[in-house]
Amino acid sequence: MGRGERDVVAGGARLYAAAQAVGDDHGRVVEAVRAALKPMLDEAVGRELDAIPVARLQDVTEGRLRLGNVEKSGLRTVGQVLEAGPYRLRQIPGVGQRTVDQMLAAARRLSEAAHETVAVHIDVDRPEPRTTALVLALHVLVEAGPDARRAVDAAAGLSRRLGPLLADARPAAGRFRMLLAGRDNKARALAAVAEIRALVEEAEQAGLPELFAQASVDLLRGPSTDVAAWVDFELRSAEYYSLLAELSGGVPDAAKAEGFLPDDIAEHVRSQHLDDSHRRVSLRGYQEFGARFALARRKVILGDEMGLGKTIQAIAALTHLAAEGHSHFLVVCPASVLVNWTREIEARSTLRGMLLHGPDRHDAFADWKGRGGVGVTTFDALRGFPAPGGGEVGMLVVDEAHSVKNPKAKRSQAVALWAERCERALFMTGTPMENRVAEFRNLVGMLDPGLAESLGERDALAGSVAFRKAVAPVYLRRNQEDVLTELPSLQQIDEWEELSAPDEEAYREAVRAGNFMAMRRAAYLRPEQSAKLNRLREIVQEAGENGQKTVVFSNFKDVLGVVREALEASPGGTPVFGPLTGSVPAGQRQRVVDDFTAVAGPAVLLAQIQAAGVGLNMQAASVVVICEPQIKPTIEHQAVARAHRMGQVRSVRVHRLLATGGVDERLVKMLENKTRLFDAYARRSAVAEATPDAVDVSDTEIARRIVEEEQARLGTTDEQDEQDGQGE
Template sequence: MGRSGREAVVRGRRLYEAAQAVAEDHARAVEAVRAALAPIRDGLAERELEAIPVARLKEVTEGRLRLGEVERGGFRTVGQVLDAGPYRLRQIPGVGQQTAAQTVAAARQIADAVRETIAVHIDVDRPDPRTTALVVALHVLVEAGPEAGRALDAARALSGRLGPLIEAARPVSSRLRLLVAGRPGRERALGAAAEIRVVAEQAESEGVPELLAQASVDLLRGPSSELAAMVDFELRSAEYYSLIAEFSDRRPDPAAAEGFLPDEVAERVRGQALDDTLRRVSLRGYQAFGARFMLAQRRVIVGDEMGLGKTIQAIAALAHLAAEGRSHFMVVCPPGVLINWTREIEGRSRLRVTALHGPDRQEAFADWKERGGVGVTTFDALRGFALPGDGEPAMLVVDEAHYVKNPKARRSLAVREWAERCERVVFLTGTPMENRVSEFRSLVGMLRPGLADAIGEDRAKVAGSKAFRKAVAPVYLRRNQLDVLAELPALQHTDEWEELSARDEDAYRKAVLDGNFMAMRRAAYAHPEESAKLNRLREIVAEAAEGGLKVIVFSTFRDVLAVVRDALAHTVVLGPLSGSVPPAGRQRLVDEFAAVSGHAVLLAQIEAGGVGLNMQAASVVILCEPQVKPTVEQQAVARAHRMGQVRPVQVHRLLATGGVDERMVRILANKARLFDAYARRSAVAESTPDAVDVSDTALARRIVEDEQARLGALRGGR
């Protein structure tokens, strides 16, 4: 085995050196990020500590610390105490060694807590040298992508195996060394050389040398310029912020990231493997948990708040099953997001995707049946396809699953029939329940009828929201933005209350007299030349234009959007994006909106624009009127304020005093509390049963009658 043994050791050593190089290149890139991140975090911490009064130190010591002399010595903030240290504090009359030491120790506890909660935000409109340096350093790792992570894992595994073997095989390098090693030494050396050959051949068959070589090239390649790095950050900010969170050691609370699931469910999910070989992007920790939840629990609802990446979690689960050899998958979604789904699957995975939509959908369906991959279709189109055999597709993903909450609707029946034949089913929805617990229970019933029976609506009302959430834990996962996305820019809500003009009031009174709820809701725009709401909308848009900000204007009503378009004659206005615009047209409008340089306005019907489309280009959202369902507003805002947004988002809701808007806002607040209690983790008190039973039709009738009574216009008198 002389020559062959030496050749095996040489191959192994080359592979080992390549693995070591990747580890070193990655460590160097990580160190560059940490070095750029440290001064930013230190500066943020210093500013926060300078704003915390010394009196807060008493809370750390439960009131035992005496701070009177320290404050009289001129120390006003925790930051000042830390800068001074115990020696300078002891110079203050009346402050002894023990008090000084305890004061500084308490200040350090607060400083540690502050550093744990610091969130780094990068202002793309006003970059400074420090944040630019951070983006440049991060760019290397983002550009290297998940392939670098796989290469690093392979490098570590190879280093761990080959290092000891190469050392044991050293005598094989020359005949003399092998001779003097003695019989036991020779046997160990030759055995190690044989094992090196096996390891090297396996690595070569799996393409590991090429993976390592490419990773080293990627990790050593920097951006062409600072500008190129900043542009890439705007395009892929979610990936940059994910790395910032990782290297800041600022990860979300584990319980929150796991949706506060019971320990036994969470443990089962953690043990689920997740193959990433067919996935092109990295996942955040909570996203990986979500994908594992889909796989481990098999038939589930993922109700993450809008903007947390439910789509990529589903794609990760599909990619895992494909890597295991499964061939067919189906995604069902509203038509407005079909193109978005096909883009996401193509861009974020290596899975074949086929759109099953339009006049040729039956031919496309036949092609999907024959060749496999991910079929993406709409609720209506699904009803026209032949039902699959049991066990195929390997996973059915239903996006915006609240569309099938009515068990008697035709699209709900079609989804149920497909779900019964699929081993794994994933319902994605940020709004699993809106007015009634029964709606949420209906979704659970499609997945696990037995569990739905166990959480009957009456029992849910009696037991309360905590018991309800515990009961549905095996099938339901929800995380909220504030719990897992520390870096999401600020979201500022402002209710813009306006007094109706005289002509607005006339239009409103006529609508009330006619009992026309929809006319009441848009009466404020009936006379554009004197519309108080429209005047405020113009002002908001003008302010956004001065800052070069993009604006989305949402309304339920197309005629209101037409009025807005006419009022913004000197502005770049796109849309309206409405239900009558085909899916390709909707996505094209969003793309055109994002491509406009500087200020622009996109008009959108809230039901069409508030579902599925990503509108991160906007940083101002205007809601022309309050909505009947709180989740409709939440979805619309989340189109702009979601993972990947790089600017703060301002939300302006235009409201008129004294009429339908005031009444709707009060009722919406009750509905939101119900949603919080049953579908989110929330400290809100249990909702009252009468709030559960409010339907949209009953709500409209009640508001009309109340307004008729208020205005003295109820026919027949009261």
């Protein structure tokens, strides 16, 4: 037995210690979260049990209990029964020990059920010591990110394999131990050394020692300050709530999270492995199931309601396929979400996103064909690209797939050809399809012609359950109320749009004139081809199809006028109220809001952001659209708070419409670093909440700087124009 074997055992022991350390470090952080969560969870469960009448205990015991004397004694809720305990219950006349035992057992079952279903909500506008402690504990895990989870999982697997091998190899750790070991122990030790050597080499090739070391550093670092943790929570609340749901055990009902799929299909999907090595974001359980569904079923429609993260699920499927060796993927979507897709791909994965759009799209397509990556293009541009041969494209993703429901349209035919040629296809739509069997059949026909032929109107007439069963092989839909029990009630989405040619022309004219306010609203001056307006229509239409009301905010009256004309001209007939502007008397503003609220079903309310941002309650709306970024972020916060407030029963989605490459991008970048931490304090100030103008971020200076920088970037100063004119 030589030094080589001893070195192998020592190396294995070091790797095992590092793996154990990662697990221990992660365990301490998880325990800190659970310790911070417990009092809040107990309080929430207590409120739940205090709302359940004692009579419910009869339901749990199938009517075996007689509770008349218990109620007469003053114990009227399940919570009060548990608090009373066995001694006090036994003192109630006519209540014997057997009844006490049955009553407490039933009450504990209800308590256990409440612990599994109750949700703890974190109020960002009213932080308190308990919620701050929870956010701080969660912040460590969120900051550590998916790499820490990957490290913990890898460490657990490695520990399970290395531990027994190191025990068997113990005689090989020393020369004398080996001499004293018997023949069987020596043979076992040598075999273990060989396996340890292979495991260590495998781990080093996978970079596990470095992964473990970095994870331990991240898990031990801790949050910097309370304010930093709260600000990060606002920016990444979905990730915080995802971890909270996982650690609290408050997961949604499995059948709901799996879209009520039949057992055989659900089991097939569950067995699908999901590789996360190229992914930079954690998934909620229902999102993991959605990605697995797309992979296991190969050609599917993901019909989740808006706000459930269909894009993230698609990226998870793409990164899994990339880990398996696929190199080419294509996303087809409306022009209004092109930029969003490329940004999400870059932010959420290690994959390379490539824009296949604009005058150079054919050159970009050739580059994508040669180098690979995730090509992102529009329905119209797709028609000009040659369809692939079999096996070239790992997955075709079609966003807003209801846009290709007409089989006679050229865009639909192009998508159908690509879907046929690609091994996997993922169609995504937030529009419910249950009552649109003819349209749905057309989409299914691109993915599974046989299933499409078997679908008939009777499936819809028989109701949602029959429809879901008939289309289960290709269709998965989940609703917010089924899977977002722990998600925060506010989701903020930046909608980055690429200006159309007319938009760009109007913007250049505003820059040339040095008119900052005109630059801010230039994206709406040519409504026929306005990229922002097109996206706004899509958001309102999808919200309406899901039965949701929308509030649209803008700083500018003329922008609201353009929006009103566009929405009233759109098919569907969604009622439009407003606009609420500074010229509308305060009393009349509330009447407009009341009329908007009274509408049964979808409706749109238009409001000037400063006129409607104070004093009005718009909680009937669950979708908010902000037409342009505001110079003072507090104005946005206050406007959003009109919808996102007590009494709002659905989560609120806020869509900020932003244009790339101009005043919007400069405003966002200039303000985000300067005001986020300050705003985290200001929003918690009663004075700042009441008077948003008290937050001074130097409007005039910001406007001047942006105008000068944009004139320099576009070469549109007055001097430049004069020189250009003299040269002609």
